Amino acid sequence: FTTGATMANFTGLAAARWRLLADAGWNLDRYGLAGAPRIRCFVGQERHDTIDMGLRYLGLGSPTLVPTDDQGRLLADPLDTMLSEGPGPAIVCLQAGNLHSGAFDPFENAIRIARRHGAWVHVDGAFGLWAAAVPELAGLTAGMAQADSWGTDAHKTLNVPYDCGIAIVRDTGALRGAMGLATTSYMVHDAEGPGDPFQKVPELSRRGRGITVWAALRSLGREGVAAQVRGLAGAAARISRRLAEVEGIEVLNDVDYTQVSLAFGDDAITRAVAARLIEDGKVWMSGSHWQGRDVLRVSVSNWSTDADDVDTAVEAVSSAFAAVKSAGN
Known part of the structure; x- marks a missing residue:
């Protein structure tokens, strides 16, 4: 749980950076970014600006813009061409819910292309990720589950208070590598379970954000969430x-x-x-x-x-x- 979708996206992208550089043989924790292989970042022209901000925070620079259609959906064919134009590790950022049109990127095609090029796929689902809860909206999110990381903001659609972002990362090793602390002997560690919350987000001092999200989900249930989004x-x-x-x-x-x-x-x-x-x-x-x-x-x-x-x-x-x-x- 993060402070919002901005930090949720940042967290997913940080895990991507860690994994891609580790796979390229670069020890980010020890050497930092200076001299590291360049990570290419690809985003749709109509991505939310906080994606660019997260990449900037991570020292990854400005992304390459992929053309979009008249609804703001990323076009898969140009993405394939652009990924082919250079070597090296890559991140592809897709979008669930365009800010103006509500449109969803073509996840199945885009992720298949990204996989062929060895790219990490992150989904900015600030408000659109919740469409996955509604069966009749399944077409919007088809293929989205094949990504590597996702960010959303529970206050936007679940209607909990502010300060309840959610970062979801498939590669737990990359997440803990990017966000965790190696030694904090005075803190009680969860060595056997899912891990301490502070090992997965940028902050140590943090409020219990998961409590309000749990309460909303517990009270609504699966059908209640679907009805709310519907x-x-x-x-x-x-x-x-x-x-x-x-x-x-x-x-x-x-x-x-x-x-x-x-x-x-x-x-x-x-x-x-x-x-x-x-x-x-x-x-x-x-x-x-x-x-x-x-x-x-x-x-x-x-x-x-x-x-x-x-x-x-x-x-x-x-x-x-x-x-x-x-x-x-």
Whole structure:
């Protein structure tokens, strides 16, 4: 358990760095990065910026950007070509849930290609990893379990408080190699069991983050988690369908998960609608920029969102748009 998805991704990438250099015959713990084989990092053009930040923290430099489609999904064929262009260890970062479209990368094809090139695969699933709990959304996450590490943030979709990120790493040796302490004689060690929590994350001093996550999972159960995620995706779909029926409002993405990106003609009108909504205060939807356009970004993430909230959201957006158009006339 980490402080959030940023540190969850950092933890997975740190394990990747440790393993790849160890397999290349380089002792990272002893010699550091100076003189080490260069690790090539590949990310989709529409990855979240915290992936770049984690790579920077780890001294791995700027990643190579892989082209994406119109929904922000990484394209597998260019990834294959780019991995073929140079030797050396590599990390491929995939995404479960694009920030603007909610789209999921093509895990099966991308991971198969990465495996052929000997690359470590990390999945940034800050909010999208939870789609795996819903049977009817299985197509979104198909192949995702074949990766080497995953990061997510329980506060985004499970709705526990902040400071509850989760890092999952298949290679426990790499995880402990990257994060663990060799000697702390004054601490009580768990030599036989799964290991001490501080051996798997960046911090020693840490709160009991797993307690709130356990409580949520224990109270909801498997079906409850699925129902919660299903409800968020369903609310996003209803909001998008109803707003698409309003003349002048354009839904820019395929609404497969919990994200909706809206435009209202030109960028100036879209920015004005976003400002009007925030001033009105009935709903919170942030302005953003995607695919070369300013957008109003709707992210359905609260477990309590119901039909009345959908009605409120649709009415608030429609009214804000009408007010902006009226002011323009």
